[in-house]
Amino acid sequence: MNNTIRLLSVSDNEIDEIHFQALEFKTVETILLGNNKIKHIPQEIFTYSNVEAIELQNNELELLPESFFKQTTLGFANLLNNPLRCEVLEQLKETVKNTKILIRINNHSGVAEYNQTVVKSDEDGVLITVFQKLPSLRKGMLEMTALVDILLLENLGLLEIEPGAFDNQNIRNLILADNNLTTIRTGTFKNLPLQYLTLFGNQIESIEANGISDMPELRSIDLSFNKIVQIDAGSIVNTPKLDLFQAMFNNLKKLDEKALHFMRRNSSIHLDHNEIDEIHPLAFRNLRMEYLSLEHNHLKDVPEELWSEDAVDFVNLENNQLQKLSETLFRCKNLKGVFLQDNPLSCEAQRRLNGSDFKFIAMYDLEESC
Template identity: 25%
Template sequence: MSSSTLNIIMITILFFLASANALANCPNGCSCDDDTLVVQCEENSRLDVLPITLNPSIQRLVIRNNKIKMIDSSIQFYGELYFLDLSYNHLVSVPMRSFDSQKKLQELHLNHNKISSMSNWTFQGLNSLTVLNLRGNFLEELNKGVFSVLPLLEELNLGQNRISRIDPAAFNGLVSLRVLYLDDNQLNAVPTPSFSLLGSLAELHVGLNAFSSLPDDAFAGLNRLAVLDLGGAGLLNITDGAFKGLMGLRNLVLSDNRLKTIPTSQLSELTRLEDLTLGQNDFTVIEANSFKGLVNLRRLDITGASQLERIEKAAFNENLNLDTLILASNKKLDTIEEGSLVGLPNLRHLVLKENAITTLTESLLAWHELKKLELTDNPLHCGCQLLWLQEKLLQKNFSQVQCASPEHLKDRLLRSLESDDLGCASNEVQQQLVICIVVVVIVAALTTLILLLYHYRRRVHEAFKDYKWNKRAISRKEHEYQKTFSDEDYMLELYASPSVFFLPGGAQGSGRRGPRPGGTAPAPGAAATLPVNGFTYINGPDACRHTHTLNNAHHHKNGLLPHHNTLNNGSLRSSLSDKKVNTFNKRNVDNNRYCRKQDNGYLKNYGCEQVRNNGFVAEPEYSVISEGGYAPPDDDFGRPCSRENTFSC
């Protein structure tokens, strides 16, 4: 009988013995549960080979942190396995067809061993496998079709190996693959050609390599990619078309690279991006609109940016859906400009710990909407300017905030301080003093204005009265009387001044006002302006005794004016609108003119006014003065009055 036959007999005997008394043969340091069909052999079991005395019906076998060096034929006894974990052992290689009996196996974890090579025969028989973990081994390359026998594989972890070359057809057959880890390898370029076979891939981790730059269409073929991790990829430059085609990307990690500026234009194409991690880069400022186009961004993490010093206003201007903002461990960040976060209505979680922030303004953001605030480990200067924050800490369940200065408040909790501790008492006194001064100045100004108005009340009243009279005169009389008629109609003609009217015909010339007392007489031919506001008809040398008065004829109390005629209509225009009015026939109106008289007695030097003062005639409102003029005694009105210069009349 051959030795191989004896080995088979011995294994068969052991198998039946294990089936008969599984619990009795559970290795030392292992946990065997026949009810759940789970066996766990952790570090204390010190196994160097796979045990063959376990219950052959077990479904979950975990032999982690032991010293197993190879997978031998004993694995064939456990055909019911769904889960096998042989991580953190000393496996150097996996013989071909080692898992030929594991038709039901769904998860295989061989991570953190010393496996350096494998072929497409290595995984033969694993038709149901969905998760394969080979992380932390010594793999150097991926050959063509190495995973082609795993049609149902959904997650493949090849991270933390030594892979420097990937065959373009290495992932052939992985039609169901959704998660791929290639991070922490020795790739010097993105393996774009191999991605064309991964049309279902949703999550890709390729950070911790040595890419230095991302070329255009670096991820061509990955149209369904939702998560892309490029953390620690050594990126210095990202071309404008690097993310082209990634329209469904939701999560992007660009942390731990060497970017000098935020790649705003490159990121703007990722309109569906919701989570962005951008810390541990070399940019010094977050400028306005740095994240333009990222309208769906909900979480932004900028942690460990050692050169970051300032965040400008409107840096997050278009990120209205931002819910969580993490700005932590940026040792030079001491300036967050006022209003930088005020336009974020959905912000609920703000982490500002371990920065160089000394103070914050209340207008920084809408604090009443915030649910979580972390401000620990900042060199805060606790003065009156942080009184508002102290009140917010009492109102909301925010993290503890300690003072770094001034010296007498060092290490004290801001929440426990009073306004006097923050030096707000003196500030309140100063504010009250300023308010009092302002009030006193306003009251003094108002008092001065009132006194001035009272002192000059008469002038103000006269000015206001003149303004009202002029406005009424222009609107009611000037527009009413400014019409010119022919000689035949015996109507008034309006010349340069609205206050002077002429009856047509007659010789030029009329009385003129002489010089005022103490003044000089006008030059020969010069005009003396006569502001007037009434009209009186004066006919002939005895004009003051035979007047035709318009609209204001008052008989003298002594009745000395028997020939006084009145135009009863009260309006110059209405009184003279009919050319057949008997009162002003052609005989009476020829060589006559109308002038207006002012209330201030400016006509006193005229004969009519003197006669009126002597008690012969009542003061008229409208008078008709002969165009031929008159010269009462003791007056020096001999200069002509032309029709073209009626201001002189």
């Protein structure tokens, strides 16, 4: 066997023992051992293998070899759902604080939590993960003076963020996914030098005025899988580099005139799997979109502005209630693709599509009855 192994995958078996020579003198980048019955990991696995990532979730580990904590190449370890002893959990916490390793472990009240109330960074380019339950994020709880590539505050039970909690923090990628946030309050992310903001999988119903504001480097916002009913004008402002906005799987019902005014030119907007049945005639005015996703909504028509000469390259309107198609659509020269499957298009609209000399892709199914 070659001495260099990129991926070794033996997950989902009934392995209960690993021989100490199994990976001796091998270079293994990624080892997948999740969902087995492993109780013991030999020292040699980390002494010789130079592993970069390992998955050991859903096993029966109580202890970890000392070589695990001394491994210099390790960047990621998934240890979820193992009966790790208290002293091992504490050692893992220290490892997370003192290295760049991302370690996933379970939260156990009184065991896996630690009393640190200030999350600090004093070294550029690190990934910081917080594991303890955190119902509220307040001013003074963060001290990101050095550049942090990723701050991962995921699945912490976070209910609220106090405006100012991120003041003067130096974070490039902020992940607040799978928490219990309901509102983004005014000034929450103001002046934060983020490039990527992920709020996926919360309970967000509203974003207050200037909730996401004055972020000159922001490139992407992900608000998918929340409960947002409406995007209010003024809730997201002064984001000159924003070119990706995702709000799929929300409760959006309409798009007002200035709902998307915060997007830059050449952007991608994903609003699929909502309940949108109304779009203001000027909602897309002055927007230049590479991709617009509106599939799985309740639209019966779309604004004429969408088919203006330079509005959009590709638009997905699948699974709506469209019956008619605007003549402007057929004159749109710059449109590269429109997706119309699973709409109750009239026979006239279908024949118009079928007979047109399109210079773009038009995806639809011609009904047999037509």
